[in-house]
Amino acid sequence: xxxxxxxxxxxxxxxxxxxxxxxxxxxxxxxxxxxxxxxxxxxxxxxxxxxxxxxxxxxxxxxxxxxxxxxxxxxxxxxxxxxxxxxxxxxxxxxxxxxxxxxxxxxxxxxxxxxxxxxxxxxxxxxxxxxxxxxxxxxxxxxxxxxxxxxxxxxxxxxxxxxxxxxxxxxxxxxxxxxxxxxxxxxxxxxxxxxxxxxxxxxxxxxxxxxxxxxxxxxxxxxxxxxxxxxxxxxxxxxxxxxxxxxxxxxxxxxxxxxxxxxxxxxxxxxxxxxxxxxxxxxxxxxxxxxxxxxxxxxxxxxxxxxxx
Numbered sequence: 001x002x003x004x005x006x007x008x009x010x011x012x013x014x015x016x017x018x019x020x021x022x023x024x025x026x027x028x029x030x031x032x033x034x035x036x037x038x039x040x041x042x043x044x045x046x047x048x049x050x051x052x053x054x055x056x057x058x059x060x061x062x063x064x065x066x067x068x069x070x071x072x073x074x075x076x077x078x079x080x081x082x083x084x085x086x087x088x089x090x091x092x093x094x095x096x097x098x099x100x101x102x103x104x105x106x107x108x109x110x111x112x113x114x115x116x117x118x119x120x121x122x123x124x125x126x127x128x129x130x131x132x133x134x135x136x137x138x139x140x141x142x143x144x145x146x147x148x149x150x151x152x153x154x155x156x157x158x159x160x161x162x163x164x165x166x167x168x169x170x171x172x173x174x175x176x177x178x179x180x181x182x183x184x185x186x187x188x189x190x191x192x193x194x195x196x197x198x199x200x201x202x203x204x205x206x207x208x209x210x211x212x213x214x215x216x217x218x219x220x221x222x223x224x225x226x227x228x229x230x231x232x233x234x235x236x237x238x239x240x241x242x243x244x245x246x247x248x249x250x251x252x253x254x255x256x257x258x259x260x261x262x263x264x265x266x267x268x269x270x271x272x273x274x275x276x277x278x279x280x281x282x283x284x285x286x287x288x289x290x291x292x293x294x295x296x297x298x299x300x301x302x303x304x305x306x307x308x309x
Contacts (some may be wrong), residue, residue: 003080005057005093008100012116016090019049020121021113023130025167026055028073029082031187032158032165036123039155041087043121047151050089052117055079056096063098071219073170075193092117105136109144121151160184177222177243179276189229189275193217194256196267208296210242210257211267213274220256225280225299227306230260231273237263240296240303241274244283261300261309278306 004013020043026033037053044051057076062069074082080091094100094112103111108131113119122145130136138154145152157164165185173182174190182190194213223244230239241258258274260267280302286292 002084002089003091003093005095008094008097008112012092012112013090016050016052016092017116017118018047018120019052019089019117020044020047020123021052021054021117021119022123023054023113024124024128025059026053026079026083027059027167028170028186029079029086030158030165030167030170030185031160032125033083034086034187035158036125036155037083037086037088039123039153040121041089043123043151043153044089047120049120051087053083053088053091054112054117055083055091055093057093058096060096060101063096063101070171071216073167073174073219074191075217078191078193102132105131105140106144107131108136109141109148114148114150119150121153123153123155125155125157171219174219174221177224177279179221179226179279182221183276189277190221191218192220192256192274192276193271194274195271196269198268207293208259208300210259211272213256213258213272216256220254221276223254223283225283226276227278227280227303228258229275229277229307230258231275232260232263232265232267232270237261238303238307238309239263239274240280240299241276242283259296259300261304278303280306 006012020040022036022040040053041051059072076093083091122141124138124141126138128138128141130141142152161184163169170182170185173185179190194216196211197214220243226241226243228239228241230237238261239258240261241256243256244254258272280299286295
């Protein structure tokens, strides 16, 4: 088993038991998360058991405060894959329900971690919170682990250019369109998922056909034009993506459109994944289609250079 989604009342798969565990939402799976998983893997070796990451879907906040719901940084599939790449033997996804969120910190520890996972070691960050209303702190966890004979390692935060790596930092960078800073915290380019919808086909008439992504599966970066790598099935294509409105044609709606360089197939209805490599420019209004086409030519050439194609 590499990953499994279960109801919190269900027994955990046998292969997840008797090892080291890290618990968290892990949205974005940034470099701080990777350091935590690396420590779990180290602890798993000490106890001769599996390295297990326990995460949640949907995010507890989406049930507790639906008014604060925001797009995730990673899809669940990407989150699982990235956690495995960071060193997890198994990723166990607990299906989050309102009654599960009523469990106290001690109930969560006793029932999920001790009884179902037979945990022998844990690794968490200093700001770890768990249980009803996040009543449990890292100190709470330390006491529960001590009383149960479970080894606990508190992992120091990863500091990048003077600030801690965190999901909120990645989100702030992306909303500003600072994909370079986001990539430093993530340890990789940011990836956006969406499905190609039928648009107005205006790009085709201008000589630059675009795929209009709607719906989006995770957070779109701030407005701008970007050099991107686009995954179509098992293939990767260079591309130039526009995030934001189209003021040249009087459109205020925010969209994500991507031109795949040298691609000639039909993309409608197909899922795409965009890796944001370099910000090229701000979005702006042009005097007309001719000016826009000239700028699009420059954008594509700059995207080629950024992507080395």
